[in-house]
Amino acid sequence: xxxxxxxxxxxxxxxxxxxxxxxxxxxxxxxxxxxxxxxxxxxxxxxxxxxxxxxxxxxxxxxxxxxxxxxxxxxxxxxxxxxxxxxxxxxxxxxxxxxxxxxxxxxxxxxxxxxxxxxxxxxxxxx
Numbered sequence: 001x002x003x004x005x006x007x008x009x010x011x012x013x014x015x016x017x018x019x020x021x022x023x024x025x026x027x028x029x030x031x032x033x034x035x036x037x038x039x040x041x042x043x044x045x046x047x048x049x050x051x052x053x054x055x056x057x058x059x060x061x062x063x064x065x066x067x068x069x070x071x072x073x074x075x076x077x078x079x080x081x082x083x084x085x086x087x088x089x090x091x092x093x094x095x096x097x098x099x100x101x102x103x104x105x106x107x108x109x110x111x112x113x114x115x116x117x118x119x120x121x122x123x124x125x126x127x
Contacts, residue, residue, distance in 0.1 A: 021099055029057065036083055036097040039127055043084055052086040052093075059085040059094070061122075063115040080112040082124065097127045 021033035028044075031037035046052045059082045066077040084095040094116070100106060113124045 032083075033097065033099055035099050035127075039084070039095070039097050043086060047086070052088045055084065055086040057084055058082070061116060061120060063112060063119060078112075078115075080116055080124075083127075092122065093125060094122050095125045095127050 021035070024031045024034055024037045026037060028037075028040060031040065040057065043052065043055055047055045061080045061082065062077055063080055064078040066073060067075040082094045083097050084093075086093050086095075096109065096113070098106070098109070113126075116122045116124050
């Protein structure tokens with residue numbers, strides 16, 4: 001496959017996407033980029049220091065429910081999957097780590113970010 005690496009390599013680097021980010025496999029799971037993994041480590045340290053609590057990864061929010069007629073799926077539901085979610089100073093924080101701010105994928109993210117605010121009242125924090 002184009003852009004894919006085979007076999008295990010030092011540092012547990014896996015595949016590479018079109019934005020040059022490489023997936024990283026760790027004991028904490030698979031991360032879409034080094035930047036996302038580094039943010040995870042920072043947040044875990046903040047949780048240890050009791051600066052934040054209830055740290056979670058890959059939290060899924062429904063933005064638009066699926067559409068069915070007579071049990072037949074016409075349109076699947078639309079979801080936003082947050083990179084991180086935690087409580088800071090009594091407030092829920094939802095984060096998405098971005099290494100780029102252009103292209104079709106980012107434009108889709110912007111729409112989902114706006115829907116998160118409109119539907120769930122949650123402002124997604126870009127890192």
